[in-house]
Amino acid sequence: MKKFDFKKYSKQIITAAVIIVICIIFAVLKPAKDELLSRTSPAMQEMIAADENSTRKRVTVTYNDLLVINYVSLSSSGANVMSEKYVGLLGSVYSADEGGMKVVGQMVNYTYRMLGCGENLMHGAKLTILLTTLTVIFGVMLGTLLALGKISKNKILAKISSAYIFFFRGTPLLIQLFVVYFTVPGICGFAWRDLFPASDAEAVYKGAFTAALIAFALNSGAYCAEIVRSAIQSIDKGQFEASKALGMTYGQTMTRIIIPQSVRRMIPNVSNEFIMILKDASMVFAISLMDITTISKNIMTSEGSYLVFIPALVIYLLITAFFGYIFDKIEKKFSVYE
């Protein structure tokens, strides 16, 4: 284990520290939830009080806390429509019903919803990141097996692998998703949510997520197979010969010599595949899950606000930047010997 080189990263550390300190100051000075709620009009408070004993409640209270800023929106449904919004920032509460603060409030609310805060794990940015990461991991593992199958001397294995790759690359992911989620359980007579305990209220989302992950991993496996295969075939033939001359079996040669060397060569392509999946993840709308894109589209249609796409872009860029950094680190780790 190498010692961490503080000098080399001094700039980054100072920047990070400054950001953290500013965030802490903002977070501490941010008004409390009760402070925001206390600003509501008497009429609204009356309505909230009336809801206490009502079987059909009227007021929706939304509270979004984004660490440095928070936002409260109260709105009533039915014939008597009322709406009040407040933003809390740096020790003050601002009305967010119109003007600049309205935009700020919207941004907080949109960002909060797209990040999937206050929702289950299969929602928003959490869903996007979870699905994409797991898909790449399983996809590369499956892809490696398929690549080994395709270049194997066993003709049946090679044919099966080729057919698999042909099938999953030759059909759209959206249809594969439909087949996994709707068709397969329909034919086999099971439900995805039954994989989880009946007492689990989120079973319906977890079931859909499982189906999505399976469809995505099966699809990604086919693409990764080609990435892994070309990486393996780019390794010098002499490596195979040297391994054979040393008495290593095919399996040992692959796992100890060839695949470790291929990893570095596949990283750029796997990184591309990652970004593809990140964007394809929006297809989960087809099976009732909501990723960043789906949520932003929903907000656009229901509220008619085009502003929603700005936080969406920022969130995507942050995710891409973060994982780009991770892939870069992995690539560096695997190329120390060059």
Place this chain on the structure above:
Amino acid sequence: MKKKVMAVLCAAFMAFGLVACGANEGNTDTANTDAADDTAAESTIDISGVTLMSDGVLTVGAEVGYPPFEDFADDGTTPIGFDVDIITAVADKLGLEVNIINTAWDGIFAGIGVNYDVACSAITITPERQETMLFSTPYINNYQAVVLLADDDTEITSFNDLDGMSIAVQKETTSDILMSDYKSTGTIDVQIVANEKITSCFTQLQNGEIDAVVVDSTVADGYVNSSDAFKIVYKDTEEPEQFGIAISVDNEALQTAINEALAELEAEGFIQETYDYWFGSVTE
């Protein structure tokens, strides 16, 4: 050799596809003639005081593409559907031809009295809309309905009984907005899955992914009628949505004439008949 066989197979497959398309077109033609025969009747209503865009023609704005209310037939140009049949029958009663103008939903109201005499496109009658336009008497009632699997014994007597369930709705519809409201106000705790297509909701119900579908009663009627797998267990008759024909605010004469025509059609049982034809079930 193998390649040749494949080529022949491909050619045969494509030829079959073309023949199949041709056959479809034929079917459409016959369907249209039938519809025209149904609506043939004599004019009995006085329309002397009515002003129209063009003489002898009722020009109708509709967003064609919302089955079964209005959709294009398989030929891609002939409008068909519940609304089309109703407005054609109404025009017939008034001794008018019908000219349907396909228009986008956005801005459909702005075109009334400008591009067309009336708009008939599954338009819900709301107090806000009544301030800027006239509406005919409702020709169809739509309720929010709860659909369960046929063998499910769960009793639903109000939306509050959905507490703790997982339900499916079509995204951005009244059902979606209503259920989201029940959830966000804390009235009930319900897991909502929203789908682009209503068909997905019913497939999810059939597969057992969800417990119930909340949907327009018109759509629910259609599904329950076409499949033994589902049943409607609750219709929220408290808050009905009523569809009416929208008429320009200064054309009261036309409103009166249309209402008379609708009343006659109702009395003749034509509306019920048409509803059964398109939605396949009895409604109040």
Place this chain on the structure above:
Amino acid sequence: MSDSYEYILKTEHVSKRFGSLEVLKDINLAVKKGEVICIIGPSGAGKSTFLRSLNQLEKITSGKIFIRDELFLHRENDHTVDKLPKEKQQELLLEMGMVFQRFNLFPHMTVLQNVCEAPVVVKKEKKEQVEVRARELLEKVGLSEKADEYPSRLSGGQQQRVAIARALAMNPEIMLFDEPTSALDPELVGDVLNVMKELAESGMTMICVTHEMGFAREVADRVLFMADGIIAEEGTPEEIFTNPKVERTRNFLNAILEA
């Protein structure tokens, strides 16, 4: 291991064809334990192919290969007629170490890991024991201070010496060298040849395909001159280098020595 055999390695009528091209024609060779054999000849003569056929990197078209007098493989017209069981074959193949023209070190492993890899993975030896032996071998080839470097940091000559140590770590009875110095800069050749010389002196059985005539003359017990897929001439270094009987040999040696 029993030593009650006559030839450690023997080939009979070995032929190899790539499509219509006959690369090896009826090669017969018998090697006794401790012998050092150098194979010389023009490029395209089939020297490397022959060497690679011995440890199964190439499949022979026909002929027999014996190891320790046991019929290791017998093939006719690209079909295997007879062979030892797979496990036995594998075991005997481990007795042959090979050094390649282009080293073929594992670039993702350090020098020490390169040397230890096969004994640990293939022979399932204890890592600690192998490491001790590996360091001794690296000492022997003069690279003990490079143990933790990656191959890319080493010169070609150093890499080739690591490759020799790597092959030796499996404790082979025969070492096959496939033009081990051809890819090296001239000033680096000497170190590698010195290591090979020491190895020969220690009694290792060696078969070297080489263009280093000086080395062949000094170290070899027997020199084979190959041309056009046959062994054109065979003899002691004295016989081959000072008094070649075959015209091809003479022309080849003249051309080499003039250059």
